[in-house]
Amino acid sequence: MKRPRVQLTRRWPAEVEAALAERYELVTNASDEPLSPSALTAALDTADAVCPTVTDALTAAVIGAASPRARFLGNFGVGFNHIDLDAARAAGLTVSNTPDVLTDCTADLAMMLILMVARRAGEGERLVRADGWTGWCPTQLLGRRVSGKTLGLVGFGRIARAVARRARFGFDMRVLYYNPSAVPDAVVHALDVEPCASVEEVLERADFVSLHCPGGAATRHLIDADRLALIGRDGYLVNTARGDVVDQEALIAALASDTIAGAGLDVYAAEPLVPDALKTMDNVVLLPHLGSASEQTRVAMGRRVMANLDDFFAGRVVRDRIV
Numbered sequence: 637m638k639r640p641r642v643q644l645t646r647r648w649p650a651e652v653e654a655a656l657a658e659r660y661e662l663v664t665n666a667s668d669e670p671l672s673p674s675a676l677t678a679a680l681d682t683a684d685a686v687c688p689t690v691t692d693a694l695t696a697a698v699i700g701a702a703s704p705r706a707r708f709l710g711n712f713g714v715g716f717n718h719i720d721l722d723a724a725r726a727a728g729l730t731v732s733n734t735p736d737v738l739t740d741c742t743a744d745l746a747m748m749l750i751l752m753v754a755r756r757a758g759e760g761e762r763l764v765r766a767d768g769w770t771g772w773c774p775t776q777l778l779g780r781r782v783s784g785k786t787l788g789l790v791g792f793g794r795i796a797r798a799v800a801r802r803a804r805f806g807f808d809m810r811v812l813y814y815n816p817s818a819v820p821d822a823v824v825h826a827l828d829v830e831p832c833a834s835v836e837e838v839l840e841r842a843d844f845v846s847l848h849c850p851g852g853a854a855t856r857h858l859i860d861a862d863r864l865a866l867i868g869r870d871g872y873l874v875n876t877a878r879g880d881v882v883d884q885e886a887l888i889a890a891l892a893s894d895t896i897a898g899a900g901l902d903v904y905a906a907e908p909l910v911p912d913a914l915k916t917m918d919n920v921v922l923l924p925h926l927g928s929a930s931e932q933t934r935v936a937m938g939r940r941v942m943a944n945l946d947d948f949f950a951g952r953v954v955r956d957r958i959v
């Protein structure tokens with residue numbers, strides 16, 4: 637029987653590409669350059685399944701321009717705000733993502749950003765690399781203590797819960813959260829966290845605010861100038877979710893005017909563009925969207941896409957089906 641044709645839009649870990657090639661007629665992207673909108677449409681026209689990443693904007697225009705041979709979109713990643721789900725549905729596409737497997741890695745990175753920005757790790761590293769360090773001194777690069785402080789989580793899904801566990805039991809932090817839907821009492825009790833009635837309450841009470849809500853229209857600029865002001869001069873913002881959850885211009889203004897103490901960012905409004913203003917500021921730590929970037933996790937993400945493809949082409953229920 638003819639094997640389904642599966643197109644990957646970017647380079648994947650070699651062992652997953654090899655495993656996929658054993659089962660499918662695999663089309664890889666040797667250059668690893670993001671595909672243009674017309675190349676994405678062409679992929680939908682010529683493959684039975686397309687496996688995109690966060691760098692592929694599968695807009696209504698891209699999907700609508702296709703006479704798709706494709707019936708399946710196996711997203712390599714948990715977030716799917718780069719895919720227009722209504723257009724995918726209208727085109728008869730089934731869509732899946734990769735939850736669970738990147739939870740711990742992304743939570744580790746959120747904790748890392750909290751520590752880096754509070755303890756001025758980026759500044760210290762730059763000092764050493766620039767040969768500017770003249771030796772230990774009692775007043776050099778004094779940051780803020782993290783242990784025992786209050787962490788506020790906006791959104792309380794899998795990744796936020798994993799951050800809560802680290803913060804509460806690893807760093808003895810008090811942990812608050814806001815989530816639009818109810819969280820089971822057993823989870824609240826086991827993680828020893830406190831629910832808040834609003835985003836505002838989290839921002840006002842926390843020393844560190846970490847964002848864990850999905851991107852997309854519903855959360856665009858959720859953290860705007862007014863809400864940044866609630867975080868306050870001694871508060872820090874960490875974003876490992878999606879760039880457009882924060883009004884980036886308002887954040888730059890808040891950092892420049894010391895309205896907030898600092899920020900740790902892994903995501904940006906128009907990746908890979910990072911505003912020059914941010915690059916000049918010492919009170920912000922900038923990472924290039926590394927949340928899930930460990931070898932084990934990226935292999936696990938690829939294998940999770942493969943399991944979803946296998947389900948789909950075998951006619952089984954697709955485990956991580958979104959649409």
Ligand code: DGY
Pocket residue numbers: 689690712713714715716738927928
């Ligand atoms: C995710 O899985 O959503 C990561 O941000 C990469 O897309």
